[in-house]
Amino acid sequence: MIAGTPDPPYYAVIFTSLRTEGDNGYGAMADEMGELAKQQPGYLGIESARNELGITISYWRSLEDIKNWKANARHLVAQKTGREKWYEHYKVRICKVERDYEF
Amino acid sequence: MIAGTPDPPYYAVIFTSLRTEGDNGYGAMADEMGELAKQQPGYLGIESARNELGITISYWRSLEDIKNWKANARHLVAQKTGREKWYEHYKVRICKVERDYEF
Numbered sequence: 047m048i049a050g051t052p053d054p055p056y057y058a059v060i061f062t063s064l065r066t067e068g069d070n071g072y073g074a075m076a077d078e079m080g081e082l083a084k085q086q087p088g089y090l091g092i093e094s095a096r097n098e099l100g101i102t103i104s105y106w107r108s109l110e111d112i113k114n115w116k117a118n119a120r121h122l123v124a125q126k127t128g129r130e131k132w133y134e135h136y137k138v139r140i141c142k143v144e145r146d147y148e149f
Numbered sequence: 150m151i152a153g154t155p156d157p158p159y160y161a162v163i164f165t166s167l168r169t170e171g172d173n174g175y176g177a178m179a180d181e182m183g184e185l186a187k188q189q190p191g192y193l194g195i196e197s198a199r200n201e202l203g204i205t206i207s208y209w210r211s212l213e214d215i216k217n218w219k220a221n222a223r224h225l226v227a228q229k230t231g232r233e234k235w236y237e238h239y240k241v242r243i244c245k246v247e248r249d250y251e252f
Binding site: 058062064093097098099100103128129137138139140143147148 | 150151152154157161163165166167196197198199200201202203204206231232236238239240241242243244245246247248249250251252
């Protein structure tokens with residue numbers, strides 16, 4: 047649940063979104079993308095929660111790994127369909143995790 | 150809801166948590182901390198969602214602003230009570246937002 051990431055530095059993609067009404071195939075694609083992301087080089091973990099606002103954070107070893115995942119053919123289909131059907135508004139933030147600690 | 154942050158670079162604090170059972174004063178303190186954070190120098194916005202996992206991301210102008218907020222007297226009380234009562238487990242990640250885009 048809380049991603050067991052390695053010691054920093056590593057990278058995070060923060061995806062914050064507001065959904066449209068209805069499922070319209072979203073749930074199945076979200077599951078597929080979750081599974082596919084895990085198989086990508088440099089994938090370190092994912093954390094996700096949604097109320098009105100949805101937040102999904104995926105963690106990666108490098109910016110190159112993030113770029114490759116963004117360009118994945120099936121993921122490109124998901125991104126396009128997301129803009130057409132599933133999301134009212136979203137924001138993506140690419141971040142370098144510089145420090146972390148836990149309790 | 151989706152935080153209207155300025156152009157990068159800026160900083161994000163990703164706080165991912167698993168709560169204990171029951172409220173135990175958590176809701177009131179969470180509201181208070183949300184209000185107090187807004188008044189801190191360098192505060193840029195906040196995004197939050199919770200299912201089983203809770204994710205709160207606060208955005209800041211600089212690492213110095215994050216350090217000052219962490220050291221705020223009332224926030225220190227909240228952090229201590231959080232470890233004693235509210236959280237089973239949490240992880241904090243301090244990040245530099247290098248790039249962002251939205252739809």
